[in-house]
Amino acid sequence: MKTKRIAPLIAALMAALVAVVVVGRPEQADAKADANPGPRDTIVHLFEWPWASVASECTNVLGPKGFGGVQVSPPQEHVVLPGSGYPWWQDYQPVSYQLVTRRGDRAAFANMVSTCHAAGVKIYVDAVINHMAGGGSTGSGSAGSSYSHYGYPAVPYGNDDFHHCGRNGNDDIANYGDRWEVQNCELVDLSDLKTEAEYVRGKLAAYLNDLISLGVDGFRVDAAKHMPVADLQNIYSRLNGTPYIFQETIEGGAGEPSPSEYTGIGDVTEFRYGDVVGNAFRDGNLSGLQNLPSQMLLASGDAVAFIDNHDTQRNGRAKLTYKDGTNYGLSEAFMLAYPYGTPQVMSSFTFSNADAGPPASSNGTTSAVNCSSGWACEHRWRTTANMVGFHNASYGTGLTNWWSNGSNQIAFGRGANAYAVFNRGGSLNRTFSTSLPAGTYCDVANGDFSSGSCTGTTYTVNASGQFTATVAAGGMLALHINARTTGGTTPPPTGCSTVAVTFAANATTVWGENVFVLGNRAELSNWNTSGGVALSSATYPVWRGTVNLPANTAIEYKYVKKNGSTVAWETGSNRTLNTGTACTLTVNDTWRS
Numbered sequence: 001m002k003t004k005r006i007a008p009l010i011a012a013l014m015a016a017l018v019a020v021v022v023v024g025r026p027e028q029a030d031a032k033a034d035a036n037p038g039p040r041d042t043i044v045h046l047f048e049w050p051w052a053s054v055a056s057e058c059t060n061v062l063g064p065k066g067f068g069g070v071q072v073s074p075p076q077e078h079v080v081l082p083g084s085g086y087p088w089w090q091d092y093q094p095v096s097y098q099l100v101t102r103r104g105d106r107a108a109f110a111n112m113v114s115t116c117h118a119a120g121v122k123i124y125v126d127a128v129i130n131h132m133a134g135g136g137s138t139g140s141g142s143a144g145s146s147y148s149h150y151g152y153p154a155v156p157y158g159n160d161d162f163h164h165c166g167r168n169g170n171d172d173i174a175n176y177g178d179r180w181e182v183q184n185c186e187l188v189d190l191s192d193l194k195t196e197a198e199y200v201r202g203k204l205a206a207y208l209n210d211l212i213s214l215g216v217d218g219f220r221v222d223a224a225k226h227m228p229v230a231d232l233q234n235i236y237s238r239l240n241g242t243p244y245i246f247q248e249t250i251e252g253g254a255g256e257p258s259p260s261e262y263t264g265i266g267d268v269t270e271f272r273y274g275d276v277v278g279n280a281f282r283d284g285n286l287s288g289l290q291n292l293p294s295q296m297l298l299a300s301g302d303a304v305a306f307i308d309n310h311d312t313q314r315n316g317r318a319k320l321t322y323k324d325g326t327n328y329g330l331s332e333a334f335m336l337a338y339p340y341g342t343p344q345v346m347s348s349f350t351f352s353n354a355d356a357g358p359p360a361s362s363n364g365t366t367s368a369v370n371c372s373s374g375w376a377c378e379h380r381w382r383t384t385a386n387m388v389g390f391h392n393a394s395y396g397t398g399l400t401n402w403w404s405n406g407s408n409q410i411a412f413g414r415g416a417n418a419y420a421v422f423n424r425g426g427s428l429n430r431t432f433s434t435s436l437p438a439g440t441y442c443d444v445a446n447g448d449f450s451s452g453s454c455t456g457t458t459y460t461v462n463a464s465g466q467f468t469a470t471v472a473a474g475g476m477l478a479l480h481i482n483a484r485t486t487g488g489t490t491p492p493p494t495g496c497s498t499v500a501v502t503f504a505a506n507a508t509t510v511w512g513e514n515v516f517v518l519g520n521r522a523e524l525s526n527w528n529t530s531g532g533v534a535l536s537s538a539t540y541p542v543w544r545g546t547v548n549l550p551a552n553t554a555i556e557y558k559y560v561k562k563n564g565s566t567v568a569w570e571t572g573s574n575r576t577l578n579t580g581t582a583c584t585l586t587v588n589d590t591w592r593s
Contacts, residue, residue, distance in 0.1 A: 128222045171185055
C-alpha cells in the first residue's frame with residue numbers, strides 16, 4: 001500500500017530493510033484456526049483488473065490452468081484523484097465500505113465471485129483496514145460519498161475513531177524503530193483507524209463479513225504490521241466461516257513489528273523470497289537455492305512466496321519484474337516448482353511512471369483487460385501458466401534428486417511426481433536422474449499438454465528414472481506425471497527419496513526469543529548457529545517447522561533459542577532420529593533446560 005507521498009519515504013525505508021532482525025513470538029490470544037488455501041493453492045494477483053475481466057479470466061484461463069485463487073484489488077469505495085491522473089494508489093484510500101470502485105459495482109463484483117467459483121477459482125480480497133484516506137485528497141469517493149481526513153459519514157467514522165499520535169507535528173510515522181509509532185501514527189498522512197476500539201472493530205468486521213456473504217474466500221490484509229496482533233485477532237475472530245487470511249508484513253529493522261509475530265493468526269508475505277530468488281535468477285547464481293527455506297524468515301507453512309508484487313515493482317525493491325523478460329519468467333517458474341510457501345504470481349499492467357493507474361477511459365474508469373494493449377498478463381506466459389499444473393501435480397512432495405553444476409545450472413525433482421531443470425548458463429546436455437516412473441513426458445515449460453498429446457518436445461524416462469535432454473542457455477524443462485503421453489497408468493514407486501520431517505518442540509520462551517533446530521546435515525546448517533531451521537510459534541508453546549531430509553538416514557540434532565545475537569542451546573546430548581522411507585515424519589520433543 002502506498003500513496004504518492006510515500007514514494008521518497010519508501011525508497012529510504014526499503015534500503016533499511018536489508019538489515020534484518022528476527023523478533024520473538026507474538027503475545028498469545030484466542031483466534032480462529034489458521035485456514036489453509038488447500039492443495040490447489042497458487043494465487044494470481046490480477047492487479048487493478050476490473051471485475052468483468054477477472055470473471056472472464058477465471059473461466060477461460062485460470063480455471064483450466066489450475067490456479068487456486070485470485071487476489072483482487074480493494075473493492076471498497078475509494079478516493080478519486082483526477083488531478084493526479086487517477087493513480088493506482090487511490091484505490092488504497094477508502095471512503096466507505098460500499099462496493100463501488102472504478103473496476104465495477106457490487107453486482108459486477110458478486111457476478112465475478114460466482115463465475116470464478118464455477119471455474120474452481122477462489123477470490124481473495126485486498127483488504128484495506130488500517131486506515132482511510134489521506135489529508136491531501138478532497139471531494140467525493142467512487143460511489144459519490146463525501147469525506148474529509150477524519151470524517152466519513154457514509155460509514156460513519158468521525159474524529160474519535162482515529163489515532164492522533166501527536167508526536168511529529170503532522171502525525172506521520174517518523175521512527176520506524178519505534179513500535180508504538182508504527183502502529184499508532186499515520187502511514188504518510190493516511191488517517192489511522194483506532195483498531196483497538198470496539199466500534200471500529202465492529203465496522204471492519206461488518207465490511208469483511210459483507211464480502212464473505214458474497215462468497216469471498218479470504219483476504220490479503222494490507223499494511224498488517226501497522227496494526228497490533230491483538231487488534232487483528234479480535235477482528236478475525238468476528239468473521240463468518242474460516243476465510244484464508246494472509247497479511248502484508250514487511251520485514252524491517254530493530255524495534256519494528258516482525259512478520260513472525262503474525263504467523264499465529266494467518267499466513268504472512270515473505271519478502272525475503274523475492275530478494276533471494278530474484279537475485280539468483282538475475283545474476284545466474286542458482287546453486288545456492290537448494291536449501292532455500294533456511295534463508296527465509298518464515299516457515300514454509302506460514303509463508304506466501306512471491307517474486308514481485310505491485311509495491312516492489314514500483315519502489316525498486318523487486319530484483320526482477322515483467323520488464324526483465326526471460327529471467328523473470330524463470331524465477332516465477334522456479335517458485336512454482338520448488339516446495340516452499342503458498343506461491344503468488346503477479347499479473348501487472350505495464351507502466352513507466354510508478355504512480356500511473358491502469359488503462360482507463362477519460363473519467364478514470366478502468367478499461368477491460370486486453371493483454372496486447374497496456375496489460376502485461378505475465379501469468380499467461382507458458383513458463384508460469386503451465387507450471388501451475390506442475391505445482392499442483394507435485395503438491396505435498398519434498399525436494400529430491402537435486403543436481404547443480406555449482407553455479408548457474410540446477411535440476412531437481414518433487415518425489416515421483418515431477419522434475420525440473422533451470423539453466424542460466426550455456427547450453428546444457430545431460431542425462432538426468434529422477435524418481436519419475438517410466439513413461440514419455442511432455443515438457444510443459446516449452447509446450448502445451450492436452451488430451452494425451454504435446455505441442456512441444458517429449459522426453460522418455462526409462463525404468464531407472466533417467467532421461468537425456470539438452471536445455472538451451474536461458475531455458476528450462478519441466479516434466480510431471482499429469483502430462484504423460486505414454487506410461488500414464490504406471491503407478492509411482494512406493495516410498496520417497498526425501499522425507500518432509502516436521503520438528504515439534506514444546507519450548508517456553510520470553511519476548512524476543514525464537515526456536516531453531518540445528519543438526520549434522522547441510523539442511524540443518526551443520527550445527528552453525530547463524531543458520532538452522534526456524535520454527536513457527538503458531539501453536540505456541542509448541543514450535544514447529546518442516547525440512548526435507550534424505551530418506552533412510554540417521555540424523556543428529558538439537559534445539560536452540562536465539563534472542564538477537566544471544567544463542568542458548570538446550571542441555572543434554574545430541575538428539576537422534578532415522579528418517580525412514582515414509583514421505584513425512586513428525587518428531588515431538590520437549591525443550592531440555
